[in-house]
Amino acid sequence: MGRKVHTGLPFTGAHALGGCCGISPTRISALAKRALTLFVWRFWVTLPPAKRIRALCMLQNPVHLRLAKLESWQHLTFMACLCERMYPNYVAFCQQTEFADPALYRRILDLIWETLTVKDAKINFDSQLEKLEAAIPDGDAFEVYGVYPAIDACVALSEVLHSQLSGETLEHAIEVSKTSITTVAILEMTHEGREMTDEELRENQAVIDEWDLQWEIFRLLADCEERDLELIKGLRSDLREAGISNIGIKIQQ
Secondary structure, X not given: OOOOOOOOOOOOOOOOOOOOOOOOHHHHHHHHOOHHHHXXXXXXXXXXXXXXXXXXXXXXXXXXXXXXXXXXXXXXXXXXXXXXXXXXXXXXXXXXXXXXXXXXXHHHHHHHHHHHHOOOOOOOHHHHHHHHHHOOOOHHHOOXXXXXXXXXXXXXXXXXXXXXXXXOOHHHHHHHHHHHHHHHHHHHHHHHOOOOOHHHHHHOHHHHHHHXXXXXHHHHHHOOOOOOHHHHHHHHHHHHHHOEOOOOOEOOO
């Protein structure tokens, strides 16, 4: 057996739906039915489209430039790590609404990890993308805020699948990074009940925590001169065992 690598990633999720303390999915559902859910949902759906787009574009970071220095396997690992962090958001939404079986997301993400650790793994990414697209919720069909982090999780995973179909990993890695940070930023603005400036977002602790974690994953990967299977397995294991999303939702693995 190979050695188990503990990556020491700083798992955080301040100001979140679930909170850093780790509220179970059943309690998340109860929480969402009280004051938070309708307020945050009404704020986001009434935000003018132009402001929604601006919110998605304002979060740039030097890590996006640094990603260009990495190889495809490092991009793929980076994306898989961030999807692992968004997976609990999809699980919580599905458990709250009974929209779909979150095991589908888990299976597809596991296949991505398999391509990183199993030589010549044969996976039909077209088929996986088709399955995922059928499991993406419609934001207009649900009056719960959790639909938006769930959609983001699916968007991120679809970026990973598209990267495997196109062979272009850098641009998709950047998009996954932006998607994850946007999930955090939008929740922060929703809690505030207003649009936040670039400076406010840069100084927001939840946003800072998310960038810190993305940078830590990048550094661990950038230190590798060649594909490091033990590091890949260690990242997967640490993120999965933590079970904490980028907005603090915790699930039991």
